[in-house]
Amino acid sequence: MKHTLAVLVENRAGVLSRVAGLFSRRGYNIDSLAVGVTEEPDVSRMTIVVHGDDSVLEQVKKQLNKLVEVIKVSDLASEDAVERELALFKVAADESSRAEIMQITDIFRARIVDVGPKSVTVEVTGNEEKIMAIENLLQKFGIKEMVRTGKIAIARGSKKV
């Protein structure tokens, strides 16, 4: 079972390594981790996607909470949260294929951010499914390079974590 955790931490050197170290030391599986500053400059927010059964998740949350620099841990249920990832695809393209790639890009409300004689670079944001879907469609042209961020997520409505 996959879970998305929003973890508020002190914005200090070494906190990321502490959190990452906790996962590796206790053998928890981490799918992705994204981190950045928040509306409060001394607080960073990590979005961590983990998988494991309920008891593992319970332990992950409790162990995270034990870290002195972790301020708050929230489990964001996907139906109550907006989830986004960003991906960049460098796709092989020539005159014959460029138009079709642009069409796919439009359908996904993605953007072409760079064009070369033999390639185009597509930027797409969305949830995991959307990014997988466009990846599948771009595959046939030849994906030369792909880079993805980890997921970030925010609760719907006025609720704050």
Place this chain on the structure above:
Amino acid sequence: MTTGSTEKINGARAIIKCLELEGVDTIFGYPGGQIIPFYNELYDSDLRHILVRHEQAAAHAADGYARATGKTGVCVSTSGPGATNLVTGIATAYMDSVPIVALTGQVPQFMIGNDAFQEADIKGITQPITKHNYLVQDANELPRIMKEAFYIASTGRPGPVLIDLPKDIQISEIDFHYPEKVELRGYKPTYKGNLQQVKRAAEEIAKSFRPIIYAGGGVISSNAAAELVRFAETIMAPVTTTLTGIGSIPTEHPLNLGMLGMHGTKYANYAIQESDLVIAVGARFDDRVTGKLESFATNARVIHIDIDPAEISKNVPVNIPIVGDAKHILKALTKYVKCCNSEFWLAKIIEWKKEYPLSYRKETDVIKPQFVVEQISEVCKDAIIVTEVGQHQMWAAQYFKFSEPRTFLTSGGLGTMGYGYPAAIGAKVGRPDKLVVDISGDGSFQMNSQELATAVQNDIPVVAVIMNNGYLGMVRQWQELFFDRRYSCTDISGSVDFVKLAEAYGALGLRAEKPSEVRPAIEEAINSGRPAIVDVIIECEENVYPMVPAGAAINEILDLED
């Protein structure tokens, strides 16, 4: 002492001032290049510094001091190898939740990351074995960090905190102002248990016919031994303790079943397996306690009192968790409980105690290790007993008669050979009024025997009783029982003459080779008032029984006759 005023001093002086403001009287350490500024300021200070002979011993001594006194222990080392030598001691304290603060020198900040001479990333290295750690990057933050370190180490579930101190931080001038209190939004330990949960637990106890209290080291670290005994007497439930919980109820108390688990008493293990309610207090269901998890106390509901929420349902599912301090919660619970229906249960336990007592084959020509512990127990009543790790540790746990908490200091979680002697030095420094005895093995003692010099130089009269069987006995026992007696690399006979070793250091060395010599030797060692070793030549292939093989259910017990 004022905390409000501000004055200009260097970082090293500031650290010492912080130590004094935290009420520290003694520190254990070893100097080196990157910690010289600190030692330079220490020269003018009233703090007592115990100079050890290896940094590992500084950490263990701080640990022994902390366990014996309940105060936070402090150890100091230089950067690089000095700091890495602390690691085993820090990990030992971490596993047994002992409050220590470790101060390490570090290369100057501009050299960090350059593989400078004696540079090691001790913050990174100790991240998984400290409750929290710091690398000081601004000398002005020293007072805040020192304050936080002592607060974090000693509150909630206690544990070690390390502060890495680059040399330039130690020599820069700061305006010293010690903060009144700590503000940590990510750290707020719970002390008072939830009242609803306490009431639910009381109801559960009232329904129980076969309750058992399973008490761990948390009872001792929260100073809740008296509350534990009162609670047990109120509900008339038997108490079994973990290795680190020993001392939380007197050995001779009629409700005490002794230790449970791998080398626990048979009756403690039978009782927990047949109980209908396990009341765990400050214990963490360690594998040495539970044996095979799926078969552990299968008929019992579980109440778990612990200050660390992460321990709840970590290994064993818990029906009623109460997060908080054992002392608070036991008091509250005692108020709400009524006596439960345990008469038949207690009668059964008395039968088990009669039928399966701890026992060993008594002999007159060779010295039995259990006999040695019994002699120590008679001669050294109310002493602080410290142990190393191995067979002697289990015999000490089984056969010494403890009467109060903080008198059995042992490395339970990490199982660190070499812990005992330096920890005994720390305990004696913290409790000079107490007799302190290190019950040791010939293997373990050699892991930190250089500390004889520390004891002699600082005139710390600790007595080490070495159970000398010429083997790494516990490993040999496993090899005998589970590896066809193939004693691979466990024979250490003839490694050293401990009497001469003691004498070489200027300590008293005595030897006992016959049972009749044991008691006089121990008495002579104690009466000498000097650091002393009693080398006791014991039966070399004696085993620790009862024993639950690793991975078996804890009622599948091997014993002497098997």
